[in-house]
Amino acid sequence: MDASAPRTRIQEKNTAAILDAALDAFSQAGFRGATLDDISRAAGLSKPNLLYYFASKEAIYVQVLSGVLDLWLDPLKELTDDGDPIEEVVAYAQRKLEMAREYPRESRLFANEILQGAPRILDIIEGPLKQMVDEKAALIRGWTRAGRIADIDPYHLIFSIWSTTQHYADFDIQVRGILGPGNGHFEDAAAFLEHLYRSALTPR
Amino acid sequence: MDASAPRTRIQEKNTAAILDAALDAFSQAGFRGATLDDISRAAGLSKPNLLYYFASKEAIYVQVLSGVLDLWLDPLKELTDDGDPIEEVVAYAQRKLEMAREYPRESRLFANEILQGAPRILDIIEGPLKQMVDEKAALIRGWTRAGRIADIDPYHLIFSIWSTTQHYADFDIQVRGILGPGNGHFEDAAAFLEHLYRSALTPR
DNA sequence: CGTCTTCCTGACCAATTGGTCAAACTCTTT
DNA sequence: AAAGAGTTTGACCAATTGGTCAGGAAGACG
Numbered sequence: 001m002d003a004s005a006p007r008t009r010i011q012e013k014n015t016a017a018i019l020d021a022a023l024d025a026f027s028q029a030g031f032r033g034a035t036l037d038d039i040s041r042a043a044g045l046s047k048p049n050l051l052y053y054f055a056s057k058e059a060i061y062v063q064v065l066s067g068v069l070d071l072w073l074d075p076l077k078e079l080t081d082d083g084d085p086i087e088e089v090v091a092y093a094q095r096k097l098e099m100a101r102e103y104p105r106e107s108r109l110f111a112n113e114i115l116q117g118a119p120r121i122l123d124i125i126e127g128p129l130k131q132m133v134d135e136k137a138a139l140i141r142g143w144t145r146a147g148r149i150a151d152i153d154p155y156h157l158i159f160s161i162w163s164t165t166q167h168y169a170d171f172d173i174q175v176r177g178i179l180g181p182g183n184g185h186f187e188d189a190a191a192f193l194e195h196l197y198r199s200a201l202t203p204r
Numbered sequence: 205m206d207a208s209a210p211r212t213r214i215q216e217k218n219t220a221a222i223l224d225a226a227l228d229a230f231s232q233a234g235f236r237g238a239t240l241d242d243i244s245r246a247a248g249l250s251k252p253n254l255l256y257y258f259a260s261k262e263a264i265y266v267q268v269l270s271g272v273l274d275l276w277l278d279p280l281k282e283l284t285d286d287g288d289p290i291e292e293v294v295a296y297a298q299r300k301l302e303m304a305r306e307y308p309r310e311s312r313l314f315a316n317e318i319l320q321g322a323p324r325i326l327d328i329i330e331g332p333l334k335q336m337v338d339e340k341a342a343l344i345r346g347w348t349r350a351g352r353i354a355d356i357d358p359y360h361l362i363f364s365i366w367s368t369t370q371h372y373a374d375f376d377i378q379v380r381g382i383l384g385p386g387n388g389h390f391e392d393a394a395a396f397l398e399h400l401y402r403s404a405l406t407p408r
Numbered sequence: 409c410g411t412c413t414t415c416c417t418g419a420c421c422a423a424t425t426g427g428t429c430a431a432a433c434t435c436t437t438t
Numbered sequence: 439a440a441a442g443a444g445t446t447t448g449a450c451c452a453a454t455t456g457g458t459c460a461g462g463a464a465g466a467c468g
């Protein structure tokens with residue numbers, strides 16, 4: 001069966017349940033740590049039925065990962081030359097932080113994949129992702145040359161935005177262990193990141 | 205056998221080989237992803253011989269993790285009231301970056317553990333680690349109150365230092381995929397982070 | 409209603425994996 | 439060199455896990 005294009009209502013419902021359960025499982029335990037039994041139990045289906053919809057564990061993982069990738073690399077596209085450069089960058093950081101809050105499972109799955117050496121998406125990183133980052137880095141370089149922002153390495157700026165924002169999803173347990181439960185710290189993080197990038201980018 | 209206190213030369217050599225191989229394996233594949241066969245092969249020992257030195261896979265992992273924790277939480281201790289506050293924070297970030305360069309395996313193992321929900325070290329996070337962070341946060345708060353640095357959330361400052369520096373170890377593949385191979389980017393990262401934190405902390 | 413397709417399951421399988429154990433080997437010590 | 443401790447291994451085991459398969463149940467449709 002090809003579950004990438006559901007044709008009936010039952011297929012649609014079940015593939016959605018599988019992918020959601022799989023996102024849960026894979027993001028918590030990694031590819032190897034998650035089992036088909038876990039996923040099928042969480043999806044409310046039998047294991048053979050899982051494999052009726054997807055050819056293999058790998059196939060499930062790849063489809064989940066593919067969905068995550070689309071979602072994950074999207075916000076960067078919106079970093080454009082439209083408004084004030086500093087506001088653009090700050091807004092991008094806020095958008096990424098929002099993603100970490102709204103989609104922690106996706107963030108963790110991505111982190112897991114990269115940690116294991118990105119065996120399935122290395123070509124995407126070295127291809128489309130690199131290309132987009134190069135593009136945005138050139139844009140930022142242009143702002144620096146025009147004197148609109150401080151002289152700053154655009155690649156490491158982007159890396160720092162990725163890391164600081166995703167930290168609140170990937171290291172969630174650590175953050176909560178230190179700050180206590182609840183979600184209030186996201187407000188503080190937003191304010192902190194705004195200050196961090198505004199001060200780093202403001203020409204002096 | 206209790207491998208935590210080697211008594212003979214053979215024990216010393218073999219436990220060291222096992223722990224090193226285990227650090228390799230666990231940091232690359234996580235606890236579940238790594239197998240005793242992997243570890244024993246890399247250590248040049250038979251599997252039963254591994255289990256002569258360590259009671260179980262879990263015991264190996266715990267000992268490796270314990271070593272990593274000691275190493276990992278150390279640099280923060282050196283953040284003191286000795287010199288100029290801004291230089292102190294910048295130096296801390298540089299130290300952490302240096303750790304990411306020197307000990308990427310340790311960084312990844314730690315990241316893996318936290319990602320999986322820190323099942324084995326949650327008490328350390330909520331206890332000693334939280335305590336030390338609280339302490340350092342109070343120190344930084346004091347600097348702000350004295351007008352020596354900008355008004356900034358000390359907890360999120362520490363989180364951002366952790367995330368930006370560890371990113372170069374944990375997301376190494378992504379960084380290299382975008383910047384190309386080699387280690388030259390660590391110099392650029394050091395310069396970037398210095399600028400980032402200097403500008404964020406300088407009172408305006 | 410009957411038929412054809414889609415959906416689902418119990419039973420089963422081979423491979424992997426963490427771990428055991430008795431026996432053998434080697435090194436140290438007296 | 440003999441005793442005794444420390445070290446190593448091959449053979450084995452039970453549990454888990456990804457995956458298969460033949461057949462049955464349930465929908466869709468003319």
